[in-house]
Amino acid sequence: xxxxxxxxxxxxxxxxxVWSTWQASQPPPPEQPPGDEVAGRELPGLPExxxxxxxxxxxxxxxxxxxxxxxxxxxxxxxxxxxxxxTGLYEARLTTHxxxxxHWELRRYVDKSLPGGPAVILTTLDTAGQxxxxxxxxxxxxxxxxxAPYAVEQPDPLTVVFSxxxxxxxxxKTYRFEAESYGFRLAIELExxxxxxxxxxFEVRWLASKRGEPDFTDQALVALHEGExxxxxxxxxGKGSFLRGSSAAEARTFAGGVDWxxxxxxxxxxxxxxxxxxxxxxxxxxxxxxxxxxxxxxYRPIEVPPGRSATREYRGYIGxxxxxxxxxxxxxxxxxxxxxWAWVAPLSRFFSWMLHLCHAVIPNYGVAIIVLTILVRxxxxxxxxxxxxxxxxxxxxxxxxxxxxxxxxxxxxRQSQEMMKLYRETGANPLGGxxxxxxxxxxxxxxxxxxxxSIDLRQAPFVGWIDDLSxxxxxxxxxxxxxxxxxxxxxxxxxxxxxQRMTPSTMDPQQARMMMTVMPVMFTVLFYQFPSxxxxxxxxxxxxxxxxxxxxxxxxxxx
Numbered sequence: 360x361x362x363x364x365x366x367x368x369x370x371x372x373x374x375x376x377v378w379s380t381w382q383a384s385q386p387p388p389p390e391q392p393p394g395d396e397v398a399g400r401e402l403p404g405l406p407e408x409x410x411x412x413x414x415x416x417x418x419x420x421x422x423x424x425x426x427x428x429x430x431x432x433x434x435x436x437x438x439x440x441x442x443x444x445x446t447g448l449y450e451a452r453l454t455t456h457x458x459x460x461x462h463w464e465l466r467r468y469v470d471k472s473l474p475g476g477p478a479v480i481l482t483t484l485d486t487a488g489q490x491x492x493x494x495x496x497x498x499x500x501x502x503x504x505x506x507a508p509y510a511v512e513q514p515d516p517l518t519v520v521f522s523x524x525x526x527x528x529x530x531x532k533t534y535r536f537e538a539e540s541y542g543f544r545l546a547i548e549l550e551x552x553x554x555x556x557x558x559x560x561f562e563v564r565w566l567a568s569k570r571g572e573p574d575f576t577d578q579a580l581v582a583l584h585e586g587e588x589x590x591x592x593x594x595x596x597g598k599g600s601f602l603r604g605s606s607a608a609e610a611r612t613f614a615g616g617v618d619w620x621x622x623x624x625x626x627x628x629x630x631x632x633x634x635x636x637x638x639x640x641x642x643x644x645x646x647x648x649x650x651x652x653x654x655x656x657x658y659r660p661i662e663v664p665p666g667r668s669a670t671r672e673y674r675g676y677i678g679x680x681x682x683x684x685x686x687x688x689x690x691x692x693x694x695x696x697x698x699x700w701a702w703v704a705p706l707s708r709f710f711s712w713m714l715h716l717c718h719a720v721i722p723n724y725g726v727a728i729i730v731l732t733i734l735v736r737x738x739x740x741x742x743x744x745x746x747x748x749x750x751x752x753x754x755x756x757x758x759x760x761x762x763x764x765x766x767x768x769x770x771x772x773r774q775s776q777e778m779m780k781l782y783r784e785t786g787a788n789p790l791g792g793x794x795x796x797x798x799x800x801x802x803x804x805x806x807x808x809x810x811x812x813s814i815d816l817r818q819a820p821f822v823g824w825i826d827d828l829s830x831x832x833x834x835x836x837x838x839x840x841x842x843x844x845x846x847x848x849x850x851x852x853x854x855x856x857x858x859q860r861m862t863p864s865t866m867d868p869q870q871a872r873m874m875m876t877v878m879p880v881m882f883t884v885l886f887y888q889f890p891s892x893x894x895x896x897x898x899x900x901x902x903x904x905x906x907x908x909x910x911x912x913x914x915x916x917x918x
Contacts, residue, residue: 439454439455439456440454440455440511441454441461442511442513442519444516444517444534444536445516446517446538447466447538448465448466448467448539448540448541449463449465449541449678450463450464450466450478451543453511453521454490455509455510455511456490456506456507456508456509457490457493457494457504457505457506458494458511458523459491459493459494459505459506460482460490460491460492461482461484461490461491462482463480463481463491463629463677464477464478464479464480464481465479465627465678466478468679468817469818470572470574471818472571472572472573472574473572479574479627481629481677483566483568489505489506489566491565491566492563492564493505493563494530494532494547494561494564495564496530496549496559496561497562498557498558498559498560499528499549499557499559501525501526501528504523504525505564507523507525509521509522509523509530509532517535517536517538518533518534519533519534520533521533526553527551527552527553527554528549528552529549529552530548530549530550531546531549531550532546532548533545533546533548540678540684541676541677541678541679541684542674542676542688543674543675543677544672544673544674544675545563545631545675546670546671546673547563547670547672547673548669549561549663549668549669549670550667550668551663551664551665551666551667551668552665552666553665554665555665556662556663556665557662557663558660558661558662558663559660559663559669560657560658560660560661561661561671562655562656562657562658563631563655563656563657563673564653564654564655564656565621565629565631565656566651566652566653567579567580567622567651567652567654568593568650569594569649569650573830574624574625574627574817575624576594577592577624578593578594578622578623579591579593579623580593580596580620580643580652580653580654581620581621581622581623581628581630581695582617582619582620582621582641582643582654583618583619583620583690583691583694584613584616584617584641585613585615585616588694589611589613589643590623591611591652593649593650593652594649595649596643596645596649596651596652597646597647597649597652598649610642610644610645611642611643612640612641612642613641613642615636615638615639615640615659616636616637617633617636617639617640617641617656618633618636618690618691619631619632619690619691619692620641620654620656621654622654625697625812625829626679626680626814626817627678627679627680628677628678628679628680628692628695629675630677630692630695631656631674631675632674632676632688633656634674638658638659639657639658639659640657640659641654641655641656641657642654642655642657656673674688676692679814680695680696680812680814681814682696682711697808697811697812699804699805699807702801703801703805703808706801706804706805706809707808707809707812708809709805709809710731710805710810711809711812714727714813714815717730717731717734723820723821724816724828724892725821725822725825725895726821728810728828728895728896728899729895729899731806731896732896732900733899735802735806735900736900736907740907743904743907744907744911747862747907747908748911749787750862751911751912752785752787755785755787756781756787760778760781763778763781806896807893810890810892810893810896816828816890816892821891825847825891827891828891828892828895829890829891830890831843831845831887831888831889831891831894832845832846832891832894833845834846845887847886847891847895847898848883848886848894849883850898851882851883851886851894851897851898851901852879852880852882854898854901854902855878855879855882855901856875856879857905858905858908859874859875859879860875861905861908861909861912862908
């Protein structure tokens with residue numbers, strides 16, 4: 360393979376990988392609890408609220424999605440009570456402080472990075488103890504009700520009702536959970552017993568905080584706004600950026616057209632879904648720069664006259680990023696699975712399907728990745744062979760090319776004419792290896808995203824010490840230096856050196872020696888932090904390419 364083309368492919372892959380992992384590079388503080396977020400929707404049939412300010416006698420409050428005010432303190436005399444809802448898929452605990460969600464754990468997924476391997480917990484609490492799905496209701500002029508005490512009742516195992524009356528205003532939050540899925544519904548009902556109209560937005564907030572566990576290092580706030588997926592990594596939230604400047608440190612609001620919003624991890628998703636997206640807005644709010652933030656989902660204000668009531672309802676999903684489950688919910692939740700650009704996504708889905716098909720035959724995802732790599736190499740073998748033969752011809756005519764360059768170094772036109780004559784006589788083509796490589800490049804990217812985003816690789820063992828294909832493998836750690844020794848990236852680096860030594864080159868010998876050192880070292884360092892499933896694919900692909908090159912090099916030159 361021509362080193363120039365190989366360098367172009369390598370640099371392109373480097374940009375792709377650095378772009379996808381850049382924002383989650385710094386380790387989070389270990390003491391921070393976990394977090395994810397949720398979004399909301401409006402019920403049809405309710406009157407549309409006029410756009411006017413809140414009644415004058417009431418205090419001025421923050422707009423929806425603004426940074427949370429200090430929540431109203433809970434009197435010590437009001438003891439917290441928690442209600443548990445348990446199914447075969449998850450366990451949820453709700454608290455009377457704010458009628459919020461205090462705990463949500465997934466029973467079928469464990470966090471092996473913590474002692475005892477507990478279930479994955481997708482909720483977090485802020486420093487004041489505020490939980491998820493908090494409802495500040497600032498527009499009521501009653502203060503921040505995020506932690507106000509509520510009365511609670513549980514009419515059945517899957518339904519929990521919180522109620523609170525303050526002054527002449529009553530608030531009722533009703534949770535209805537689904538036993539056979541990761542979904543639920545949250546209805547917020549407001550009854551106005553005062554003498555003035557109210558303009559509530561029924562805002563719901565979800566917190567997100569960085570954690571040290573591997574599953575939480577790439578946590579982000581996410582929203583689907585007017586068909587576009589918007590993300591904000593928690594690790595960079597509130598810090599600003601080179602491209603967006605200080606505006607990245609400010610709250611971001613997506614007004615109207617929000618299909619859903621919440622928090623995501625690589626393999627898990629927590630979102631709220633509004634019934635009428637055009638009436639719903641979402642706001643990403645940085646709380647502690649680089650460590651925590653929140654997303655608020657709010658409806659357009661609706662007028663509630665004296666003696667009247669209004670209700671808004673949200674659907675929610677807190678669970679794994681399994682394509683079938685997300686597609687069953689609808690509203691494009693499956694777009695939260697990272698599958699690359701729009702032109703790459705079909706290939707990513709195809710390779711994910713192929714990976715599952717291989718696993719159905721061979722119940723080991725490491726072996727399935729090897730089989731998939733072999734199949735991809737077999738399909739692309741004609742293109743690869745054409746590329747290798749072209750580079751072999753170019754290597755054979757290289758001495759004659761240097762003679763022409765030296766002989767006509769002062770006459771560029773004559774030099775070009777002689778080069779073209781040489782190409783016609785020998786059948787060599789300097790661009791012969793370009794097109795086959797370009798056709799293979801989308802395959803590499805599609806496989807990259809398929810292996811990177813598949814939840815089935817999470818904690819999937821391969822062999823021996825490689826017990827999780829979604830994380831970097833470690834054979835042992837060097838004592839004192841705490842440097843992990845990883846076999847797959849090292850073998851992959853050696854395979855790249857062998858492949859380059861066997862591949863004919865048209866480069867200057869000094870440049871070729873430099874490339875033979877720089878490229879393997881760069882890729883080895885880059886892949887050292889990659890999930891072992893990705894490294895396994897690239898290593899096997901290199902070994903197959905070496906075998907293919909051996910066959911091409913042994914072929915006799917045709918007469």
